[in-house]
Amino acid sequence: MDCVLIESLELETVIGVYDWERSIRQRLTLDLELATDIRPAAADDDLTKTLDYAAISQRIAGFADEHDFALVETFAERLAQLLMEEFGVPWLRLTLRKPGAVPAAAAVGVRIERGKRQESAR
Numbered sequence: 001m002d003c004v005l006i007e008s009l010e011l012e013t014v015i016g017v018y019d020w021e022r023s024i025r026q027r028l029t030l031d032l033e034l035a036t037d038i039r040p041a042a043a044d045d046d047l048t049k050t051l052d053y054a055a056i057s058q059r060i061a062g063f064a065d066e067h068d069f070a071l072v073e074t075f076a077e078r079l080a081q082l083l084m085e086e087f088g089v090p091w092l093r094l095t096l097r098k099p100g101a102v103p104a105a106a107a108v109g110v111r112i113e114r115g116k117r118q119e120s121a122r
């Protein structure tokens, strides 16, 4: 299975369950593995035949701007749905970290996998 990767994407958003978190923007970092068959794009050297990681990163930054969830779980789940629907991603693994939320930890967060892996014929 081929993947397009986005690693350590830095986002700013309103997120948190406590009152003091509702009026500030906090940093999240995102790792993504997005399943896609890269061979058509590679064969024709054509960006339109693959997932454009720049366009997807920009869309994710917009998503972070538009929403103010309480939980990282909600952010991750809603973002996964968006990526699968808008970009036709059949399977993804998404790791969302909230650095600084627990001072004794480098980061805390969630990792989810959604969709079906499609093993490609060789």
Ligand SMILES: Nc1nc2c(c(=O)[nH]1)N=C([C@H](O)[C@@H](O)CO)CN2
Binding pocket: 015, 016, 017, 018, 021, 070, 071, 072, 073, 098, 100, 101, 102
């Ligand atoms: N599983 C989770 N636990 C906690 C979350 C969360 O989103 N998911 N959030 C908080 C607070 O917002 C925390 O980040 C403030 O430091 C606590 N636990």
